[in-house]
Amino acid sequence: MNGSGRPSAIQVVSMTLEDIPRVLVVDQLSFPLPWSSATYRYELTQNANSHFFVALAEQARGASAASHGRRAWLNPANWFRPAPPAPPDPNRPVAGYSGFWYILDEAHISTIAVHPDWRGQGVGEHLFVAMLEKALDLGAVSATLEVRVSNERAQKLYRKYAFEAVGRRKRYYRDNGEDALLMTAELKGGYRETMRRLFAARPKGARAHS
Numbered sequence: 001m002n003g004s005g006r007p008s009a010i011q012v013v014s015m016t017l018e019d020i021p022r023v024l025v026v027d028q029l030s031f032p033l034p035w036s037s038a039t040y041r042y043e044l045t046q047n048a049n050s051h052f053f054v055a056l057a058e059q060a061r062g063a064s065a066a067s068h069g070r071r072a073w074l075n076p077a078n079w080f081r082p083a084p085p086a087p088p089d090p091n092r093p094v095a096g097y098s099g100f101w102y103i104l105d106e107a108h109i110s111t112i113a114v115h116p117d118w119r120g121q122g123v124g125e126h127l128f129v130a131m132l133e134k135a136l137d138l139g140a141v142s143a144t145l146e147v148r149v150s151n152e153r154a155q156k157l158y159r160k161y162a163f164e165a166v167g168r169r170k171r172y173y174r175d176n177g178e179d180a181l182l183m184t185a186e187l188k189g190g191y192r193e194t195m196r197r198l199f200a201a202r203p204k205g206a207r208a209h210s
C-alpha cells in the first residue's frame with residue numbers, strides 16, 4: 001500500500017527463478033500444504049506446459065532504482081554521462097502469484113494466491129485475468145480448476161469470470177480431507193471481450209467485502 005491507503009501499481013509478469021523465494025513466502029502464508037522451491041524450479045525450467053506469473057508491487061523493498069542512481073552519481077566518472085539504466089530489481093515485492101498448465105486446448109489453473117496484506121485490492125483478479133489472457137493467446141477453449149468447497153472468496157472470483165461448478169472431487173485436500181469443487185469455464189465466443197469489460201469495470205483500490 002502507498003501512503004494514500006490505495007494499493008501501489010501492480011504489474012503482472014512471467015515468474016522467474018529469482019522470484020521463487022518471495023513466491024514461497026506468499027505460498028506459505030496462503031496454503032496449508034505449500035509447494036517447495038524445487039517444485040517451482042521444476043515448473044519454470046522443466047515443464048514446457050507451465051505458465052506462471054507474479055504480481056509485482058511498484059515499490060521496492062531495500063535497494064531501489066533511486067538509490068542505484070544515487071550511488072552512480074557519487075562516482076565523478078559518471079557526472080558528465082547520461083544516467084545508467086537501473087538494473088532489474090530483485091527486491092520488488094511479490095504481492096501474489098498464479099500458474100496454469102496448458103494441455104491440449106485446455107488451461108488447468110494450478111495455483112493462485114495473494115499475500116494477505118494485498119488481498120481485496122484487485123491483485124487476485126489481475127493475476128486471474130492475466131492467466132486467462134495467456135490461455136486464450138495459446139488457443140485454449142476451456143479452463144478448469146479445483147477449489148476447496150469452503151473457499152467462497154476464491155469461488156466468487158471464479159464465478160465472476162463464468163466458471164461453473166461441474167463436479168466434486170471427494171477428499172481431494174490431504175491436510176483436512178476436504179472436498180474440491182471442480183470448476184470449468186468455456187473460453188469461446190466473446191469470452192475475451194467480456195472478461196476485459198468485467199476487469200476494466202472493477203473500481204481501483206481496496207474493496208470492502210462482506
Ligand SMILES: CC(C)(COP(=O)(O)OP(=O)(O)OC[C@H]1O[C@@H](n2cnc3c(N)ncnc32)[C@H](O)[C@@H]1OP(=O)(O)O)[C@@H](O)C(=O)NCCC(=O)NCCS
Binds near residue numbers: 147148154157158
Ligand atoms: C482468492 C484470492 C486469490 C483472491 O485474491 P484477492 O486479491 O484477495 O481478490 P481481488 O481483490 O482481486 O477480488 C477479486 C474478486 O474476488 C472475490 N473476493 C475477493 N475478496 C473477497 C472477500 N473477502 N469476500 C468475497 N469475495 C471476495 C470477489 O469476487 C472479487 O471481485 P469484486 O471485488 O468485483 O467483488 C486470495 O484471497 C487468496 O490468495 N486466498 C488464499 C489462497 C487461495 O485460496 N487461493 C485459491 C486457491 S483455489
